[in-house]
Amino acid sequence: MEDLAARVVAGELRALARAATLVENRGPQAEPLLKALFPYTGRAMTVGVTGPPGAGKSTVVDQLVRQLRAEGQTVGVVAVDPSSPFTGGAILGDRIRMQAHHADPGVFIRSMATRGALGGLARATLDLAMLMDAAGRQTVLIETVGVGQDEVEIARLADVTVVVLVPGMGDDVQAIKAGILEIADVFVINKADQPGAQRLEQELRGMMSLGSSGTAREIPIVRTVATTGDGIAAAIEAIRQVRQDGSRPERQRLLWRARLREILRERLLAEIPPAAIDAKVEGILDRTLDPYTAAGELLESVVTTNSNKKNA
Numbered sequence: 001m002e003d004l005a006a007r008v009v010a011g012e013l014r015a016l017a018r019a020a021t022l023v024e025n026r027g028p029q030a031e032p033l034l035k036a037l038f039p040y041t042g043r044a045m046t047v048g049v050t051g052p053p054g055a056g057k058s059t060v061v062d063q064l065v066r067q068l069r070a071e072g073q074t075v076g077v078v079a080v081d082p083s084s085p086f087t088g089g090a091i092l093g094d095r096i097r098m099q100a101h102h103a104d105p106g107v108f109i110r111s112m113a114t115r116g117a118l119g120g121l122a123r124a125t126l127d128l129a130m131l132m133d134a135a136g137r138q139t140v141l142i143e144t145v146g147v148g149q150d151e152v153e154i155a156r157l158a159d160v161t162v163v164v165l166v167p168g169m170g171d172d173v174q175a176i177k178a179g180i181l182e183i184a185d186v187f188v189i190n191k192a193d194q195p196g197a198q199r200l201e202q203e204l205r206g207m208m209s210l211g212s213s214g215t216a217r218e219i220p221i222v223r224t225v226a227t228t229g230d231g232i233a234a235a236i237e238a239i240r241q242v243r244q245d246g247s248r249p250e251r252q253r254l255l256w257r258a259r260l261r262e263i264l265r266e267r268l269l270a271e272i273p274p275a276a277i278d279a280k281v282e283g284i285l286d287r288t289l290d291p292y293t294a295a296g297e298l299l300e301s302v303v304t305t306n307s308n309k310k311n312a
């Protein structure tokens with residue numbers, strides 16, 4: 001493991017690929033590896049790219065990669081593919097786009113299916129991003145579909161969150177507006193070659209000036225045509241500006257608070273045998289036990305078990 005970690009840190013591509021598989025599969029080797037790599041993380045610029053399906057997120061990401069590569073930067077990409085059959089076409093498109101970078105060792109791409117396991121997905125995604133960071137990738141792009149809470153959360157925990165929208169969404173903007181103003185650092189209006197970009201921009205500016213809960217902030221809006229690359233340079237400039245202005249320390253605090261809680265939750269649950277939970281459920285069903293007392297007792301049993309272990 002030490003050896004694999006050392007090879008990842010040295011930027012060895014094959015080691016990175018192997019480590020990524022270990023992390024994705026969440027086997028027993030994942031944790032020691034992540035532990036060994038942690039001191040080498042925190043250097044990359046991580047960028048979350050989120051937005052509705054079909055908005056052009058993957059196309060935007062692909063163009064960002066091209067531009068960053070042209071500058072000589074090394075790049076990592078984590079794409080979270082919804083496993084829904086309806087988006088199967090999009091995944092195929094992603095595969096084809098990825099092929100274009102296949103021969104370039106400066107681009108490391110991993111795509112993950114959501115497999116319905118929500119909490120685990122967020123963790124695996126962020127762990128993968130950390131891995132690429134430790135391997136010295138200068139920029140790590142994380143593409144998620146901005147629908148589920150979990151996916152939005154992933155994007156939000158990056159250094160910079162880009163929300164990709166498209167003209168002609170009409171009421172959809174209203175529908176998602178509560179969430180996006182909170183998480184967006186940069187708005188990309190993609191498919192600006194189609195009618196309605198101007199109107200969407202006005203809507204977004206209107207929303208910003210209303211400033212939900214009085215926290216009006218100026219979020220940069222960039223128009224792009226990802227299929228041609230138009231506007232991508234401006235998008236990168238906006239992303240870098242946000243990172244420089246830096247809500248980074250606060251973001252990092254938020255990130256680690258959330259992740260530590262998640263690890264704790266996972267560990268705590270792992271300490272409780274499923275049979276013990278089932279036994280409590282029986283009691284709750286026949287009303288001899290209430291769920292609050294049940295939870296208290298289970299928690300108590302973890303504490304007792306651990307103090308016994310210590311004393312043994």
Ligand SMILES: Nc1nc2c(ncn2[C@@H]2O[C@H](COP(=O)(O)OP(=O)(O)O)[C@@H](O)[C@H]2O)c(=O)[nH]1
Nearest residue numbers: 053054055056057058059090190191225226227
């Ligand atoms: N007209 C136009 N089509 C685009 C643009 N960007 C992406 N597309 C197309 O929109 C479709 C969905 O793009 P994709 O990147 O897979 O969207 P994602 O689901 O958000 O990742 C594809 O057919 C793209 O070629 C754009 O700027 N203009």
Ligand SMILES: [Mg+2]
Nearest residue numbers: 057058090094
């Ligand atoms: Mg996509």
